[in-house]
C-alpha cells in the first residue's frame with residue numbers, strides 16, 4: 498500500500514479555540530469541547546486506567562482540574578474499549594462528566610510494550626500481561642478512542658526514542674508520523690461524519706522530529722496545514738536534557754498559528770511548564786504530580802521539592818506549604834502525620850500529596866491565566 502501526503506486546509510472547526518489575551522508569548526485562551534469549555538493554560542492529570550491514581554473524581558475536581566487524560570493503550574488492553582462502551586463510555590464508566598482527552602496509544606506502545614514489528618500499516622506488539630499479540634494502527638487508534646468516548650483524541654504517531662535512534666530513525670519516524678496523520682484524519686472523518694459539530698470530539702495532530710530543528714519546523718507546518726483542531730508536541734521529555742527541551746520549545750514558539758490549542762505531551766514539572774507556557778503552550782499532561790506524590794515528594798512555593806519521608810519531618814506540625822489552598826494544606830495535615838503515613842505504607846499519604854501536587858500545577862496555570 499502506498500500512502501501519500503494529503504495536505505488539507507484547516508476546517509472551520511479550528512474556531513473551537515479562542516485566544517482571550519496574549520502577553521510576552523503567554524496565551525490565555527478558551528477551548529470549547531462537546532462537554533464544556535475549558536480555560537487555558539491548563540494541566541491535565543493522567544487517569545491512566547480510567548482514574549487518576551488513588552483519587553475520587555470529586556477530589557480531582559476540587560483541585561481545579563478541567564480535563565483528565567486517559568490512556569488508550571492501557572484501556573485497550575484492559576478492560577477493552579468494547580467493555581467501556583457497553584458501560585456507557587468513559588464518562589459513565591469513570592464517573593466523570595467533564596472533558597476527557599485520550600492519547601493515541603503510540604507512546605505507551607513504544608515505551609512499555611515489546612514491539613515486534615513496525616510497518617507502514619502499524620505496530621505489532623506483545624501485551625506485557627498475557628503475551629497476546631496486539632496490532633495498533635492509525636485507523637484502530639481512532640476507532641478505540643471514539644469507542645472509549647473521548648472528547649479530545651490524538652492522532653497515532655511513530656514515537657522516536659532518543660536513545661540509540663540517531664537521525665535516520667528520527668527521519669523515518671517523522672515521515673511515518675505524517676503519513677499516519679493523514680490516515681488518522683481520514684478515519685476520524687469517516688467515523689464522525691454523522692455527528693454534528695457539537696457532538697464531534699476534537700482531534701489533535703502530533704508534531705515529531707526529535708531534536709532536529711528543521712524536521713520539527715517542517716513537522717509543525719504539516720500538522721498546521723492539516724484538518725486538525727489542535728497541535729500536540731510529541732517526542733519531548735523522553736530523555737533529552739532540560740536545556741534541549743527548552744531550546745526546542747523556544748525554537749518552535751514563533752511558528753505556531755494562533756487559532757488552535759498547543760498541547761505539550763508528557764510534561765508536568767513546574768519549571769518545564771513555565772518555559773512551555775511562556776513559549777505558547779496551552780495544555781500539559783503528565784504522571785509526575787501523582788507519581789511523585791506516591792513516592793513522598795511534594796512541590797512547594799518557588800517550584801522546590803520536599804521529600805516527606807525524611808526523618809526531619811517526624812515531629813513537624815507545619816503543613817506542606819502554608820501558601821497552598823489545596824484540601825491537604827487547608828485542612829492542616831501536618832508534615833509529621835504525612836511522614837508517618839508514608840513510613841507505615843498507608844495509601845492515604847499518596848492521595849493527600851497527589852491532591853496537593855495537582856493543585857500546585859493548577860495554581861501555576863491560574864497564575865498565568867490571571868496575568869493582565
Ligand SMILES: [Zn+2]
Nearest residue numbers: 821823826853
Ligand atoms: Zn497543598
